[in-house]
Amino acid sequence: MxxxxxxxxxxxxxxxxxxxxxxxxxxxxxxxxxxxxxxxxxxxxxxxxxxxxxxxxxxxxxxxxxxxxxxxxxxxxxxxxxxxxxxxxxxxxxxxxxxxxxxxxxxxxxxxxxxxxxxxxxxxxxxxxxxxxxxxxxxxxxxxxxxxxxxxxxxxxxxxxxxxxxxxxTPAAADLRRPRLWIDRAFAARGAGTVVTGTLTGGQIRVDDELELRPRGAVVRVRALQSHHSQRTKIGPGNRVAVNLSGVSHQEVVRGDVLVRAGQWHMTNRFDASLTVLSTLDHEVSRRGAHAIYVGACELPARMRILGLEALSPGEAGHVRLHLPQRLPLLPGDRFVLRESGRAETIGGGTVLDIDPVLAASRARPDLSIDRVVAERGWVEAERLALLTGQRREPDVGRWVVSPTVLKGSKARLRAAVDDAGPLGLDIAGLDEKDRAVLSLMEEMATEGGRVRPIGQSDPFENHRYTAALEAAPFTPPDPEAVGVDRSEVRELVKRGVVVEQDGVFFAASTLVAARSAVAEMLADQPDGVTVAEVRERLETTRKYALPLLAWLDGQGATRRRGDVRIAGPRL
The missing domain is CATH 3.40.50.300 (P-loop containing nucleotide triphosphate hydrolases)
Structure with missing residues (x-):
């Protein structure tokens, strides 16, 4: 990771x-x-x-x-x-x-x-x-x-x-199969041409991918990728990346531009959001004044309307509608910071809630056909569609009416994401509400333990090799790297309770049961307490492992530290 x-x-x-x-x-x-x-x-x-x-x-x-x-x-x-x-x-x-x-x-x-x-x-x-x-x-x-x-x-x-x-x-960055690279630097490299850098989110990019440079709309091709000083053929979310592009001059790219895959993002210049005003601010925040929004690597002037209120006091939270001079590829859940340009001070920040705020009911357009609206927007909430067109249609997916083309593409993207996740399965926590709704329609997929796998695929964690390695050497447990196991797999084992981490050391759950039993026997014979050295000798381990084992027992209330010894705790 x-x-x-x-x-x-x-x-x-x-x-x-x-x-x-x-x-x-x-x-x-x-x-x-x-x-x-x-x-x-x-x-x-x-x-x-x-x-x-x-x-x-x-x-x-x-x-x-x-x-x-x-x-x-x-x-x-x-x-x-x-x-x-x-x-x-x-x-x-x-x-x-x-x-x-x-x-x-x-x-x-x-x-x-x-x-x-x-x-x-x-x-x-x-x-x-x-x-x-x-x-x-x-x-x-x-x-x-x-x-x-x-x-x-x-x-x-x-x-x-x-x-x-x-x-x-730190949790791994979610792979939504929708890459988004906010550009923070652009330059010309000798012999290579235009290079842009940024932190990749949302999905993978590969050499030879065709991407769109927003807001220009220019179509560019990925000639080469570099991360951590190494040439790469593909790079996933969470990485700093340098992208060598063809199809655009570095002079045409500015900080705050975005690389995305065509057709995957709804571009918006108006959205609703929650806004929390900093408690340290010495004045109210209202729609008056010049504001600037910071999202990704982008800085733009913003017009703000506070919904339902005239102003927000320091420390207060509310809902706002923000209008920008250009369209950005945003998602509900994206975070932003708001500053007051005139005072050059940070006033607060918040979370994008709705990237396509509904028009007032009085502005419904009966002349707009449902099919046209859905074709243009891809996803439209059924209630919003009724307000926009004055007509009703039952939702296709969750609460949305979805373009057939977009739905087909979403299913294909999710199948590919599940395939890429391998035996581990796709972590459902990294999916947004729409993707989860689409998955509920895909009969070939099964969700278990917070992960999505094709039906019929066995659970790779039932008899995992790291669990076996820990059980084979219970009191001298190997590190994941020594067994060739990725830490993401270990986190899943910990999540399931099969493996327990204590002070950076991993133990099989069965080892802790055995340690508890052994220490209980020792304390039955030595009620005045046992030392670390005595526990180490009894378990045939080293101080490196005896200390975290005893720390775990302390945390469970099985033992209690008194000076240099452990005595019986209330839950032994």
């Missing part, structure tokens, strides 16, 4: 220096950045991890004047590396960056406490406590925090290990 993360944090807290230490690449590309020691635009790098994987890192500027560039970098990331300097502590852009990440729905992260060599240990500890307090009610609550100082090479290896863990904790 591959994910893309962004840095975040106040200016001059060491984000770029940290990225260079992790990737070997200076993310500050421009002479002005190097001269001023200040990141102005986005930088990119790929960091090798102890597991042998790599993670893509987007380095964003920390200065408040370049917050627009920061927003372009975090629009499609999976997780963040949040940076706070120990010698300065929490600062204004620390707060703004954290709020922006929350508005965009980023839910996983790792904290780096940088520059610890520039202050006393007491100051660093105060900074740590301050950061923990500031993130207490956010997605970073409880996130690992690594102390670093690049000058002394302190903590960089620990940070790599933390990033490895972050990759494991």
């Amino acid at each position: 591959s994910i893309t993360i962004s840095t975040a944090g106040h200016v001059d807290h060491g984000k770029s220096t940290l990225v260079e230490a992790l990737t070997g690449v200076d993310p500050d590309r421009f002479a002005e950045e190097k001269a001023r020691g200040l990141t102005i635009d986005l930088g990119f790098g790929s960091a090798p991890l102890p597991s042998g994987r790599s993670v893509s890192i987007i380095d964003v500027p920390g200065h408040e004047r370049f917050i627009r560039n920061m927003l372009a970098g975090v629009g499609a990331v999976d997780a963040c590396l949040f940076v706070v300097a120990a010698n300065e502590g929490w600062m204004p852009q620390s707060e703004e960056h954290l709020r922006i990440l929350e508005l965009l729905g980023v839910s996983h992260g790792l904290i780096a406490l940088t520059k610890v060599g520039l202050c006393d240990a007491d100051i660093a500890e105060l900074a740590r406590l301050e950061v923990e307090e500031r993130v207490e009610d956010t997605f970073l609550a409880g996130a690992p925090m690594v102390e670093t100082d690049v000058v002394d090479d302190l903590g960089v290896d620990d940070l790599r290990a933390g990033l490895d863990d972050l990759v494991d904790r």
Whole structure:
């Protein structure tokens, strides 16, 4: 699995220096950045991890004047590396960056406490406590925090290990079979021509694919793909990717343009959304004033109407309708940030709800035929169709009336997605409501345990080889990599309760039952408690595995730690 993360944090807290230490690449590309020691635009790098994987890192500027560039970098990331300097502590852009990440729905992260060599240990500890307090009610609550100082090479290896863990904790990007690449950079490469970069979401792209460049509508062809400095023939969602294109000049491409597959996306310049106003704002938000929306890597002016209210107060949520000057390929569930252009401040953010808001009933067009509307839009809610045309038709799929051509294409796309998923099955959590509705019509598919497989295909997890490997060496369990098992399969085994993870170590569920029984026998003979060494000897294991086993027993209430020993817990 591959994910893309962004840095975040106040200016001059060491984000770029940290990225260079992790990737070997200076993310500050421009002479002005190097001269001023200040990141102005986005930088990119790929960091090798102890597991042998790599993670893509987007380095964003920390200065408040370049917050627009920061927003372009975090629009499609999976997780963040949040940076706070120990010698300065929490600062204004620390707060703004954290709020922006929350508005965009980023839910996983790792904290780096940088520059610890520039202050006393007491100051660093105060900074740590301050950061923990500031993130207490956010997605970073409880996130690992690594102390670093690049000058002394302190903590960089620990940070790599933390990033490895972050990759494991972050859910894989959903493959909807509808690729969408928000472009954040375009340039001409010698001997290759136009190259664009971005973070891929929604689906795979392959060499020789024909795609559309929106909003221009130009048809382009993928000549080559690169990710993590390697040439690829295909790339899936969640990856940073460089795409070599034919059919367009790099001068015709700007940040915020989008690559999509023709016919797969509804392009809209008007949508309804939920909007949450930042609680830290010092004024109400109304339709008045100039607003700018940030979605993906795109920045556009937006006209806003608050539905049912005149204004929203700080911390208040409501429904809004947004009008844009150009059409974008959006989906319900897409996240965005809204800023007030005149004040140059972030006012809030939200979630796209409806990409085709219904016209008022008084504006129904009886002259519009149902077939024409459905043919033009592909999917139309039956109730909306009645409002648009004054005529009624029973829904074909769920609550929608669907064009036969679009329905046929959706079924073919889902069959291909199930085939690509292999024995693991297609994770239904990654599908939107429409795809789930189509699947309910496909009699050749079966859904079990949250995954879709062709009927008759056996469940590959019933007698999985990793479970067998763990049961064969119960108290010295092998890592997934040692058995050649992908971590996505292990996550499924954990989800089913067949395998249990404790402190980064995987055990068969049967092993924990055996460990509980063995420790219970020991405590029956030694009611004053047993040591780690005694448990280690009884189970014929090592401290590496005895500690997480005992931690699991503590968590279950089977044992309780008292000094250097474990005594019987209330649930032994």
